[in-house]
Amino acid sequence: MTPSTAQHPQMSAEDFEELARRAPENVRLELVHGRLYVKGDRITVEDFEELARKAPEAVKLELIDGKLEVKPLPDQRHRGIVMWLLRLFLQLRPELALYPEQGLKIDAYRKGHACADGALAPLDHFIAQEGDWADPDGVLMVVEVTSHDRDTDRRDRVDKVRGYAEAGIPVYLLIDRDNDTLVVHSDPRHGTYQRNPSYPYGSLVDLPAPVNITLDTEKLKDYAD
Structure with a gap:
């Protein structure tokens, strides 16, 4: 499998709903085709750390180059x-x-x-x-x-x-x-x-x-x- 053909979704709708419910008040999240986005495309370090701390157990978040990322669960x-x-x-x-x-x-x-x-x-x-x-x-x-x-x-x-x-x-x-x-x-x-x-x-x-x-x-x- 090559990167261009790998299409595994990164987050379920259920995990997204739970994460969005727990998100800091000024952080608005979107889930588009399995990908997690922050409205406005950027998130502060402080908001990220709070969001990562409150994320469901199965969701591992990263902040790379100022953008929110979901780390895939390992197989x-x-x-x-x-x-x-x-x-x-x-x-x-x-x-x-x-x-x-x-x-x-x-x-x-x-x-x-x-x-x-x-x-x-x-x-x-x-x-x-x-x-x-x-x-x-x-x-x-x-x-x-x-x-x-x-x-x-x-x-x-x-x-x-x-x-x-x-x-x-x-x-x-x-x-x-x-x-x-x-x-x-x-x-x-x-x-x-x-x-x-x-x-x-x-x-x-x-x-x-x-x-x-x-x-x-x-x-x-x-x-x-």
């Missing part, structure tokens, strides 16, 4: 890939933890809010931070696994690449299920990752400093769609 293969990475890092870097579904403040001014599929950081790194959205300082790497929805191309391959680079996160590992590849974005400078080599499933993938490990990705072939 079983998506979960399998994240669990594979969790187990690998437990073995290879036991002093670190890969935190799943970690909320991070991103972009140049920390006004973006992304829910990363994984955030690699020292053990107990986030416990001193309050709220659902942590500062990215000290995060060594973020991981995103693409979903088969119509917005994954813009969200994971464009907007989050820029947002994570602007936040200064050293490495962004994108596991792209549309073409069975891993893209290693690294060396963020001036809001842009300078390096982004791509590897097919089954390759030995070097994750540069500060991660400094090599992934044997043969197992990912088991998760190919």
Whole structure:
């Protein structure tokens, strides 16, 4: 399945009605063909954080480039890939933890809010931070696994690449299920990752400093769609 043909709706009418009912007074939401929109197209950070906090349990919201986004719920293969990475890092870097579904403040001014599929950081790194959205300082790497929805191309391959680079996160590992590849974005400078080599499933993938490990990705072939 390619990004152009992926047409899974992102939100049910029932979840939308519940979210709209709980929304801040000055935030008006619309649902058009399964996509969530804010009237006026923009939402403040404060309103977003309140809306995300009140969202139904099955709805994960993000604020990317000033726009409200719905993060698709993971399917079983998506979960399998994240669990594979969790187990690998437990073995290879036991002093670190890969935190799943970690909320991070991103972009140049920390006004973006992304829910990363994984955030690699020292053990107990986030416990001193309050709220659902942590500062990215000290995060060594973020991981995103693409979903088969119509917005994954813009969200994971464009907007989050820029947002994570602007936040200064050293490495962004994108596991792209549309073409069975891993893209290693690294060396963020001036809001842009300078390096982004791509590897097919089954390759030995070097994750540069500060991660400094090599992934044997043969197992990912088991998760190919």
